[in-house]
Amino acid sequence: MQRLSLNQHQPLHLTCLSTTDVIKALLIMNPTSQTLTNDSLAASWIPIIPSSEVSKAKNIALGFIDGEELAIWRAEDGTAQAWANRCPHRGLRFTLGRIINGRLSCAYHGWEYSANDGRCAAIPAHPQMPPPRNVCATTFKVTETNGMIWASRSEPTSPPPQTNQTMFLRTLAVRAPRDFVAKRLVGQGWTQSDPNVLEGTIDGSNVTAFVSDAGNNLVLLHINVSHETGLAQVKKMHSALRRLRQEVETCWISEGEDK
């Protein structure tokens, strides 16, 4: 709903409008935008990072949800965890930490946090004292499908969208705003079934791009292809993707200069 608050000078009576009406109103207020945004849907799954990037009780990966940093890791049973990337004690990024006994241990003071509920389970400076109940990491809901880890602030009512492209190719980082990138791809004939899922072709092959907004005009496109894609074709797709990135970034820079 961020976009509505940005347009407060245009009075809009929302109380009698359905969600669909609000989406329409948003599109009217932004006539140039033909793309779906996260703002228009309440609780939905946001693609964060390919599942293969995070190993069981091993590494802590960096992800993003709407520009906010997330620490992504797995419990000993493999359950994926998505937490706000800061320790509630002194604000250190959790991604500097490590996993000990299935818990995330902060690199600054070794405070340990339990998987799933994010509760602080140990404070090494006071080994005899039970940690206060109010010390807790900010946790997100997590699910996994299509080879991706998805997160949400609250439990979405529907599962993430399905795709036939389930082999992870690469993550393409593009220096441009999320909506600009989406608009640009839709302009080239890509389809957008979900605010964060774009489908199109790269060098003739069907691809799915899971869009992750890293904030500060940086977008991560996690590109999936079909399992049948051969090695020679994958090679060609890598260079086509680099050209695509250059094209979008150049276009964003020149548009910025026009303003």
Add this chain to the structure above:
Amino acid sequence: MRLETKDPNVLNDWLTVGPASRLADTSEMRPYETRLLGLPIKVWRTEDRSVQATMDGEKVAVQISYAYIWICPKGDPSRNFFAFPEFSQSGRRIVDCDGIGVAVSGLRMIENFLDMGHFPFVHASYLGEVPRTEVAPYTVSIDEVNDEIWATECRFFQPKTSISAKEPLETHYKYRVMQPFTAILYKSAFTRPDEMDALALFVQPLDEDHIIAYCLLAYYDDVSTDNDLLSFQHTIFGQDKPILENQIPKRLPLQQKTEIPTKCDATSVAYRRWLAARNVSYGALVA
């Protein structure tokens, strides 16, 4: 002067801009140049050996104390400059370790300096070691006369407390905060068990999120070389740097409940309260 801050705690107090050794071979035409509170600083020695300084092109009050250059941006220090008697105490050796640049608020740097809980994790095999992680209770008090914070009766098990330490030691500590951006720690001298070494931290706020942290030793150590002492200190500061640069937010939150302390953070809690009571805003997040 194009000062962006109105915080009297930085404008009406002495802030360091580096070691006095920087002034060798300087003149008005070839000054030592640096930055303070986001503005350019020039400092030089005149022919009669007196020191002059400008901030954003305007003359400012400057003094040399404890082998460091100090500037008072508004030229109207609200209180006496802090005492550092150990600096001129006979038998102690003064070693300037110079500085290390850190992309963080100076207040976060000082808070890190006052913290024993991170020793076994950030300074493993030097200042602490798992599983000896417990921080024993200690005392925090305010010196009302000088308006300074003191933490006393601190102790911590350390595998290698200093460059001269040959074996682990239950090290005794005292901490003292003189200004928002300066602090001194006193710790058991390995070579003189009845005495305490003094280690001063002077922070130069280049701006709200970037600092140079200088370290000056007044030690009893008469076995280590200057280079050994300096290297040890830079090893320790180098271990803190990536931690400090990955704290979110970079500025120190002074609102309650933004970050949750525990018992061993008593000094940090007192420091944040002391800053809040003085309405410090430079390098801080306030409600």
